[in-house]
Amino acid sequence: MYNQLISNKLKLAVVGLGYVGLPLALEFAKKMSVIGFDINERNLKMLRNSQDPSEELGPETFENRNIIFTSDPEELKKASFYIVAVPTPIDKYNTPDLKPLLSATLSVAKVLKKGDYVIYESTVYPGCTEEECVPLLESVSGLKFIEDFKVGYSPERINPGDAEHSLQKTIKIVSGCDDESLDIIAKVYETVVEAGVHRAPGMKVAEAAKIIENTQRDVNIALMNELSILFNRMGINTYDVINAAATKWNFVAYTPGLVGGHCIGVDPYYMVHKASELKYHPQMIASGRFVNDSMGGYIAKQTVKRMLAGNQSAGIQAGIQAGVQAGVQAGNQTGIQSGNQASNQAGNQASNQAGNQAGNQAGNQAGNQAGNQAGNQASNQASNQAGIQSPAKSRVLIMGVTYKENVSDIRNSKVADIVYELLSYRTEVDVVDPKADPAYVDHEYGIKMVDKPTGKYNAIIMAVPHKEYRSMTQDDFKDLLVPHGLVVDIRGVFRNIIKDLDYWSL
Structure with missing residues (x-):
């Protein structure tokens, strides 16, 4: 099998061309004839134009590769060594959703021939390959496991956005259903993995290692x-x-x-x-x-609490300052007016001495009264302007919505939990991200992104510190915030940069 693959007498197929399957297929295509199989026609069109839908690989990665991209089962039938690399998600009850895996297995089972190999890379619980996939391969193909076809498991170890720990540089765990298959599978992977392979004693061990x-x-x-x-x-x-x-x-x-x-x-x-x-x-x-599943809600609640605390402190401070200034100003004006009036009246009736005394008394009394009234009014007005308000009147900017920095993937992003929790307080939320596809975000989470920040915000949540954000300065944050605004820096990236703003991180 190995020699025939290397000499292009047999073909290798990769089923599932996502962030795991695509780099694997392209790497194998340097050494042998590869069939890249996927059911997503939009992605296949991009791949045929040397575009990676995950935006992980550049156009040069597609050059000089012996590979075709197809969704045609007749093309898939031409392969003899199948590698299945499809997602294995969970459902809304947090239980394994094996539908993509079993669907891919069914596609392979329909074209499986005597002597073929099927290798799984998808993450599963220990025993899943032999308990779920092998029976389906047997029942649909009519072939006998081990006797007619071989199965192996080699878990993917791709880390999206990490160029250092690439497929070639990361040791590959390999396993097979018997000694012969283990040897063949190890040799095939050794052609593309420079770091070498680790031969696990069984498929369950390899599955457990990944988990x-x-x-x-x-x-x-x-x-x-x-x-x-x-x-x-x-x-x-x-x-x-x-x-x-x-x-x-x-x-x-x-x-x-x-x-x-x-x-x-x-x-x-x-x-x-x-x-x-x-x-x-x-x-x-x-x-x-x-x-970990609770952290999105926790971050949102902390943001609301700190916005309220910051607003109240700013409002009280502004109110005191405005009250004192207005009181002094009104007291002086009223005191002078009342003093002059009383002085003139008393001067006509008695002497200048009595007039001065009456003027001082009347001026002080009227000045204090007018100062208190003006001070209270100015204090209330300044407090309102400074932002003592409910979360429903607040605006929050969330920067980043992908599940991690420097990738476009939004699957199972916990930033959505922050958004939903803030919306439950009727807070106005704007979400920006230079990597994420707005249409995909809307489809997956019902969150409508904005092209860029607009106006002033009561808080900024740095949720995903993409490289585009890491050069931001304190002044950049100030330009987006109201006075006494809050910066929530989840990963603590800006903890040594933010000095003059209300700041919080995990």
Whole structure:
């Protein structure tokens, strides 16, 4: 099989051309004949024009590649080595949604031939390949597993937006249904993975390895998110604590933040699902998921509380200043008028001495009364102008809506949770993002983005610090905010830059 692939006597097919399948297909296409199969005709049209729908790869990546892009099952039938790389999401109940995986398996099963190989890269719970995919391959094709066709599992390890840890530079876990298949699968992947491969002793081991990679990260981030909530109540900055703790050699500097996307925010639920089948409740995994899934709402609530606190403080301060100024001014004017009037009257009746005394008394009394009235009126007016108002009268700008920085992918973005929570307070919310597709955001979340910020905002939430935002200065934030406005910097990127504004981070 391996020698025939390298000599182009047999073809390799990649089923699913997303952020995982496309770079894999293009890399294999340097060494062998590849069929890129996908059911999304819009994406296929872009791929044929050397455009990556995920915006991860440039046009040069498509050059000098032996590959065709198709949705035609007749073309798919020409392959002998199939790699399935389709999404494995969760449903609204946080249980595994295997429909894309089983649909892709069905497409392969319909064209499967004796001697073919099927390799899965999609993230699944341990046992899924053999329990769900293999039976479907057998029933539809009429072939016998191992005897007629071989199956393997090699989990994807692509990190979108990360050029350093690319497919070529990241060790690939490979596994097969027997020793022969493991050897063939390892050799095939070694042609494109410079870092080499790790041969797992079985498919379940390889499946479990992928699951715990992301579950471990999810649980650790959940710990930091929970500590961030606690530190906030203590009045200390989480990042200051992390920087201090990181001076010890064995401290791992995980940081708090939103956990979304199609991996870390999803994969632990696959393990929870499998655990429930085995009558076990994984408390730590489930708790981590609860904490991380709650962070969007927490950030929104903190934003509202701090806007109200900042508005009240600004209003009181402005009111006191305006009241004192207006009171003094009105008191002086009224005192002078009343003093002159009383002095003239008393002067006609008695002497200049009595007139002066009466003038001072009347002037002071009238001045104080007029000063108090003018001061109270000016104080109230200034307080209202300074912004003592409900969240329903506030404007918030959210910068970034993708699930992580420097990518266009919005799947399972937890920024949406922030938006929904703010809207529940009837706050006006504007969302901008240089990477996200506004039509896709509207379709997925019902959130209508704006082209650019307009007017002044009571708060800015730096939700996703894309590279386009990282050069912003304090003056840039000031230009977008009302006086005494709030900056919420979720990732703490600007904590050493914002000095003169109300600032908060996790």
